[in-house]
Amino acid sequence: MAAPAPAAAPFDANVPPPAPAAPDAAQNGGWTGSGEFGFASSRGNSHTENANAKLGLSQENELWKNNIYLNGLRSKGETSVTDADGNTVDRFSTTANRYDTGASVGYKFDPRSYIVTAARYEHDDFGANLWQGIVSVGYGYIALKNDRAELSFEVGPGYKRYQPAKSTRPELNADGTPVVDPVTGAAVSVPYTPNTEGEVVGRSLINGKYRLTENTALEDTLLIEAGSKNQYYQNDIGLSVSMTKKMALKLGYQIRYNSDTQPGTVSTDKLMTTNLVYNF
Known part of the structure; x- marks a missing residue:
């Protein structure tokens, strides 16, 4: 005779239903992603x-550690310019226009070590370089990875090409002396575009993440591309606060440094953002 089935637990309206199971990244090969957007306007x-x-898209499983990203920034504002009559007027014009994209493919030798190939391209209408691109190969090491913290390093050689920003230089006479404005007596300057540069560089990347609380996380990424002509450093630090399983608010701060700049441009660019994040 079969044993009687166990009695069902009594229904309690005060007990919430069990939460649905979290999506397993392993079901799609270890791929995860996120999108961010921020906008501000004043009148x-x-x-x-x-x-x-x-x-951003990333994949990590037993064999691969891959990453793809695409970023964009555009700003407009009132700037003071001098018109053809010499009057100072305010015009609403573009003050920042930048995008960058990159990808890395890492093949794991073991749970901690991997070989990585990376590529990056950036275009900036108002930066020290109009564009810059780099390809590299290197060694990566995952120093720490658990439910609360992550820390990884990448280092290796690469080749970089970049176009310095447009600038001005004194206009010269046939004998090499500067041309002088007959009215003001000042030297006359003419616009010019510097030659494209290329060099072998050393690339290193440090990436760290730390979960402060169940819904608050801090992450920091330091990128270094150092050559004999130009040294480029970029640090991105972000603090994110989860509102739901998919949505979060993120405060970010970025510092970008180029050692090789043209007259009229500065070496360091800084950007602070407050974005809405969607994780998928």
């Missing part, structure tokens, strides 16, 4: 608009 005594967006 009145001043007129400014700025927007930034980020898209």
